Amino acid sequence: MSSSSPKLQIDPYERGWMYFSLGLLAAFAIAITVAGLAMGIQLPGFEQRVDPRTVDTDPNSPWSKPGLREVVPGKEYDAYILAQIWRYSVSEQPAQKELEVPLGATVTFYITSKDVQHGFLLQNTNLNVQVVPGQVAKLTYTFNQAGRYDFICHEYCGTGHAAMFATVVVK
């Protein structure tokens, strides 16, 4: 038996490609860590379960009276939004399609569905979640720019899907 172990022969281009692949993995790991831990950009988490059959009729359910709740006046709000074919309930008034908050307000959205799977995409923000019957999605965002932020359903939910949207108005 020889005293020297055989050296592994790797083609230079193959070695370079291996280093590049490792560098790519490291770059993605750093990017995800920075976004998730340093910038607070995370996937929406599962919040709680509800009964979709009674979520809008049970008086103890906050979605029986959807809309904004002021937590800290002018600064923090909770928004209870109920998705259903083919609209978002953002108020006790079915025709209302706007939520109005002041500039700089932090809004926590609690969204659920009473029928089929819907989506929630708040345009020009990182808020994007599937709205599943029986589950509550929780998302928080601070509105530092005035304007109108439409949120749309981005999960096909039937013939009226294309018209399913509402708006956050930041003044």
Place this chain on the structure above:
Amino acid sequence: MSEHDDHFKPRGTIAILAIFVITIIILWGSVYLILLQRGATQ
């Protein structure tokens, strides 16, 4: 003469790969910066 001196040098393949990598870095980087710019979700 070492084993690698007469190694085939795939310059065309490397050039195509370089263009691909630079394109991906630009596209992915721009989307990543938009993500950071849009702010926290928690």
